[in-house]
Amino acid sequence: MTDVPHVPVGRRILANRLFLAACVVCTGLAVCVLAVLIVSIVMDGVHRLSPDFIANFASRKPDQAGIRAPLVGSIWVCSICALTALPVGVGTAIYLEEFAKRGRLTEFIRINISNLSGVPSIVYGIIGLTAFSRFFGWRAGSDPIEFGNPDSLLYLRLPFGSSVLAGGLTLALVVLPIVIVASQEAIRAVPNSLRQGALALGSTRWQMVSRLTLPASLPMVMTGAILAMSRAIGEAAPILVLGAPLMVLETPSNLMSEFTVLPMQIFNWAGRAKASFQEIAAAAIIVQLAVLMSFNAFAILVRQRLQTPLQ
């Protein structure tokens, strides 16, 4: 730093003002985009919203079409995704943060997780199709093995085919890296003094984790989990690859039912040329955004309710 060019103070102050103006313009632009996005969708779709729109099944006639099947499908898929991705993701995070010794395997798992988070969701769709829908080609060409009565809740069929279970498991693959990384950060934020205290009192690692670290990091873990679920509920590409039917006229009754999800229905409607389909696509988007907003609000609530100060 020996040769700093001399810039007159006036020019530097001018540069500062110009840059501030550029900042305001750029940030303003981002906010404007959000405003235009929301306003245009609400203007297109709000007059299509009605109790019938929520309660009706899909239809060739846009005036009678509704989002009952995709809405219920989204709830099913998201629940399956949560029930599988959250235990596995939080468990992985606990292992990496509290149990794993520094070593080759741990390092490999870490790098692997960061790479998985960069894999496009459509690639997960292809893997889900191969692994869950077709069991890697096992029994290809022959009838699937069935367990139980197709009408009962406990009906199971191997391979899973384009079922709601295959969809949920595929989305679990998509969000798993997100859950792991968020939980790792949450666990890392717990002060080390608490751990040392627990270990000094003679507790085992698991006693320390289950009674101390996990409860202490729970608000942040939950926040990450909810954000991961809002990602899952907005994903269309993996479900598209699994082959959700264009028109689903019933809600899922068990894990093997066919299904569609809200983003897929939006995709189907948005891709059609007719203006009335564009309008119901916008109406479905409003419902989707409302669901997401309630997820976010829930996350904030959880964060505030459960947060206790730690020293």
Next chain:
Amino acid sequence: MAQPAVAATTPAARGTPIPRSSRDRSETVVKTVLLSFSLLSIVTTFSIVAVLGIEAWGFFTGFPDKPGIGIVPFLTGTEWSPLLGGEQKFGVLPLVCGTLLVTVIAGAFALPIGLVAAIFLSEYAPPRLRMVLKSALEVLAGVPTVVYGFFALAVITPALQRASDAFGTYNALSAGLAVGIMILPIVCSLSEDALRAVPQSLRDGSSALGGTKFDTSVKVVLPAALSGIMASFLLALTRAIGETMIVALAAGGLAQLTMNPASQVQTMTGFIVAIFTGDAQANSVEYASSYAVAATLFLMTLVLTLVGTAILKRFREEYE
């Protein structure tokens, strides 16, 4: 002082002793379960590599009843027409070109704006405004990508068409801008995190030496946060390359080797969608080609992610 006293107490004085073996056993069980969970992520990676690798290999070397395409013609071919009735051509370059065109447009829109907005949020904005803007960004970040696809078709494309006759219903610019809007919050919030991680003492030093806010942010804080900012750029571009629903709706379905933003293009992800929503037979060559395209896409994003990790590791500026 306390050490010998503890050692001297008898086991009975420590309360009910828990049998060591049962504690250890449950500890081992828990640890094994957690380890197997974390190994699932490795299984996932191996499945991705194996599934894409085996299927793409079949596509390159040929099936029992059909000749293979060959890896060199696939990677260097300039024509992609797998679904047309005539001669099928499998040169992946038009798809790669379409993906890059959309990604370049998205990056040109989102990277500068996102970075400047991040500097504003981290260095200039008063705390109140910063909170409001950050929550607006969180909303943008949570919007499903299919919504941006709808936005591209319903708002951006008509606006472009009003501006110029060159734009058709499907064009790369509209899709690229929508992808740019999608990655904007990623760039902005990750860059902001990197900027805020720079210690306050650096800013104070710069101000004390007479630096203006601009001098401080651009000549001191920005270079200090550069590795994090580059990593956020790479992450955003990775997302842009892999984005599917926006391009499936707005970019079109014609694979062509062009850099003209007004023309319709097909991206790699767009082609995969076309295969899985169309009526391609599960054992046909065009169906197998989607696995080869997915493998190419996977490798591209993998390289970008690895480069991002390497940058973060290599160029991180450490402050106490």
